Amino acid sequence: MPTYSEMLDLFGVKSKSVVHYWVEKLIEKGVLEKDAGGFLKPLRASIGLPMVGEVAAGFPSPAEEELRDIISFDEYLITRPESSFLLKVSGDSMIGAGIMEEDLVIVEKGREPKNGDIVLAEVDGDWTMKYFQKKGREVTLEAANPKYPVIRAKTELRLGGVITAVIRKYHQ
Numbered sequence: 001m002p003t004y005s006e007m008l009d010l011f012g013v014k015s016k017s018v019v020h021y022w023v024e025k026l027i028e029k030g031v032l033e034k035d036a037g038g039f040l041k042p043l044r045a046s047i048g049l050p051m052v053g054e055v056a057a058g059f060p061s062p063a064e065e066e067l068r069d070i071i072s073f074d075e076y077l078i079t080r081p082e083s084s085f086l087l088k089v090s091g092d093s094m095i096g097a098g099i100m101e102e103d104l105v106i107v108e109k110g111r112e113p114k115n116g117d118i119v120l121a122e123v124d125g126d127w128t129m130k131y132f133q134k135k136g137r138e139v140t141l142e143a144a145n146p147k148y149p150v151i152r153a154k155t156e157l158r159l160g161g162v163i164t165a166v167i168r169k170y171h172q
Contacts, residue, residue: 001032001040077165083109084164087120087129094118094129096144103168105129107161120160123153129163 002010007019023040026032032040078084089103097118099105105120113119113132120129121141130141130151141151 001042077106077167079164080108080111083111083161085109085161089129093143093145093148096146097131099129099144099163099166100168103166105163106165106167108164109161111162111164113159113162118163120163122156122158122160123151124155124157127160132159132162 004016004019004023007023008014008016011019011022013019023032027034030043033043035041074081085107086104087107089099089101089105092101099118105118107120115133117132118129119132119141120127121132122128123141128141128151130143133140133142139153139157143149143151
C-alpha cells in the first residue's frame with residue numbers, strides 16, 4: 001500500500017490529516033484493514049455477478065435463464081488469498097492444458113503438489129510452469145505441448161506453488 005505521503009496525490013489533497021480521515025473511512029467500510037504491524041492492506045474486494053444457468057458446449061439445448069446464485073470470482077477462484085498470487089503466462093508449453101500466452105494463472109504457495117498438478121517451479125535457476133510428476137524420489141516436470149522435453153533438475157528444484165486457476169480475457 002502507498003504511504004500517507006504518496007496518497008496525497010492519489011486523493012488530490014494537501015494534508016495528511018485528510019488522507020487519514022479517508023483511510024479511516026475505508027477501514028470502517030471494510031475496504032482496508034491494518035495488519036499486526038499497523039500497515040494498511042486491502043481486504044478482499046469482490047464483485048459478484050449473477051449465475052443465471054448453464055450453457056451446453058456440445059449440442060445446443062434450450063436456454064433457461066433464471067437467477068441461480070451470485071458468484072464472486074475472488075471467492076470462487078482463490079481459496080487462500082493470503083498465500084496466492086497472479087502470474088501472466090508467456091510461451092506455449094502448456095497449451096494442451098488450455099493455458100495460453102497472455103492468460104493469468106493463480107498460484108498458491110505452500111500447497112503440496114500431487115502428481116498431475118500444474119506447478120510453478122524453479123529448475124536450475126529458471127522459473128517454469130509444468131505438470132508435476134513424482135516417482136519415488138525423482139521429480140520430473142512435463143509440458144502440455146509435445147514439442148517440449150521432460151525437465152529434470154540438474155542441480156536444484158524449488159517449488160513456487162501450485163496453479164489453482166487460469167483466467168483468460170478475450171476482448172480488451
